[in-house]
Amino acid sequence: MVPLLGDTDPVVVHTAVHSLILLEAADAALTVVDTPGTTDPRRAGALRVLQALHTKPVVEALTQRLNAEQDSARRRGLLSALCRLYYTDGIWKGDSWGTRPDTSGPYYQTAVWEASPMIQETLRRVLKQSPTDEATFLLNEMSRHKLQDDAALSQVVAMATKDAALVPVAVNQLLRSSSLPAEGLPLLTTAAADSKTPDTVRLQAISALARADSAEGAAASLSGLPKIKDRDTRGKAAEAMLGAPKLENHHQYFENAAEKLDGGPSVWADAALLTLAGAKSGSPEARQLSQAALDKGWTDSARRVQILQAVVLTRKRSWADRVIFALKDPDTAVAAAAGEAVKALKLDPSKESGPLLEIMDPAAILAALKDTKGDAAVGQQIFLQAGCVACHTVSKDEPQRGPFLGNIADIYKRNELAEAILDPNKTIAQGFVTNFFELKDGTNQLGFVTQEGADKVVIRTVAAQEVTIPAGDIVKREKLPASLMPPGLMAKFTAKDLASLLDYLQSLAKAAHGA
Structure with a gap:
């Protein structure tokens, strides 16, 4: 059987390897491994046999040969076999694989066994004592076989700092580590933000940084995300960053980054704010401040474009009202961004917004308002678009024009405000008679x-x-008995739009009270 390990037909070699594994032919395989030179094709097959035999004698035999071997090429085969032998397949208990088991190999479910500590000690020693080329090879093999050794991590990071070729291996090791050493953070931030970093390595770097409570890590992630070319890889990286356990600790950084309006990083900063504002758990303060930052940003047309792009990235259907209203924005860039968001979120503006008020009976409008939730930020836009700002002020610092509306919600109930907007002649404020x-x-x-x-x-x-x-x-x-405010100002808006305008007026009163 052993001679077939050198056959020119790969199917024959494969069959011979698995036959020898079933026969547990460790001695026969070790005899081939001891054959001098590096050109015997049987040696590779023999090592394949040995790396599948999880017995302590096999590990001891390979370790002895590694200690005695001086040839770098022959040592590499022994190191690969030991790396493969570190783990074995765990026993499936029927509840650990889920619906998407890890099929990347070499094992479905890794488990250490009695010889794992011996292998780990050998690999640590080799890593510490070997020249750079062998250490590089071993690190790559450890990464390929998903071996994680936190004790050697500082050494790996130090080597990667000096040799850029080792950065992918170091990033992979940092991702798998149970905790991130302080010296690993600069390497991860550089890997995440560097334009030369491959997509897969950048994904791992951003994923590792998501575990670090670091503003530098957040900055590097924002910089790196737009540089990932592959959409699926970018999606995984975004999921890692936006799902970071300590994301809320950096809401102020995201607010500042979003205000810069510098393209991709700022869009992802708004994506982070959207995530924080919509969080169901965590700090209420971070949630409120993130929402306030978005509401403030929404008043600026350039920022509205950016937020709409972030809505697309995060698939925030909770922002459907603002997206649909933005379709009518006088700024063409905002309207175009809203159009893209409508497509991405698969929104139906006609169903989402409802009929225009001009075709509805006033009683029906008031009835609809009882069950309609608005959006104060949208209401602020409606206040501008409907022309309310021409005759009304909402700040006491502004020269008064028409009736002051900064505290109007304290004077009138919500339904009374709605009636006054729909029928301006019903109630005319004192001092504003035409x-x-x-x-x-x-x-x-x-x-x-x-x-x-x-x-x-x-x-x-x-x-x-x-x-x-x-x-x-x-x-x-x-x-005259008629108000100067013309009727029908809200005719081209919907009940949801009117609800948003009322919400905005009520928010002004709350703000005046410091609520």
Whole structure:
């Protein structure tokens, strides 16, 4: 059987190897291993046999030969066999593989056995004493066989710092380690952010950094994610970063990074904020501050584009209302980004938003508002788009125009505010009654009085323009029952949009109370 290990037909060699394994022919295989030279094809087959025989005598025999062997090529075969023998297949108990077992090999479920400590001690010694080329080979073999030795990790990191070829191995070892040594963090951050790092290594570096409570790690991950070309690999890396146990500790960093608007890293920073804002557990403070940062960012058109891109990356369907409303954004870049988000999230704007108010009965609108949840940030956009800002202020620092709305929710109940918006003539705020002026030159002016003296009257018109009328020019003046606020301002919006506007007005009152 042994001579067949050197056959030119790989099928014959494969059959011979497995036959010798079944026969537990360790002595015959060791005889071949002891054959001088490196050209005998049977030696590779014999080592394949030995690396499958998990017995202490086999491990001892291989270790003895390794200690005595001086030829680097022959030593490598022995090292590979010992690496393979470190683990054996664990006993399947029917509950540990799940629906997606690890099929990357060499074992389905690794388990140490009685000779594992002996092998580990031998490999540590070789790693410490060997020249760089053999140590590099051994590290690659340990990585290939998924051997993790935390005790040797500092040495691995030190070697990788001096030899870039060892960085992939060191990153893999750091990923598998039970804890990250401090000296490993700089190597991981460099590997994650360096443009030359291969996708697979960058994924491992970002995954390892996800376990570190480090702002430097967060920065490197943000920098590295956009550089991953393969979509699936990028998705796994994003899952690792956004699922980091200590992600919330770095919300302030993500806020600052998102505000920079510097492309990919800032988009992923907003993705982190979206993740934190939508978290079901963890720090309430981090959740609230992340949401506040997003709401503030949403007021800026360039940031809205970025947040919409982040919504796509995180598949945040909870942001459907904002996405759909952004389709009508006057900024074409925002509208385009919203369109991409609608496609990515598979949203149906007609179903999500509902019918326009212009085709709904007022009673039906008020009834719909009882069961409709809005979004204050969307409401702020509606406040601008519907033209409310032309006649109303929400901050006491602004010059007053029409009725002040910063505390309007303290004065009127939600349904009363809705009625006043839908029918401006129903309730007219004191001091904002519409006045009609007929002037000597035959012209007319219409507006509410903002200032009145003995020699002049100052009014604000429906176009939000301030007009000064000399008292001597007034021929006729009368108060009208109709509000200067025109009806139908919300006709092209939906009940959900109106709910968002009401939410915004209520949020202003809460903010005034420091809530």
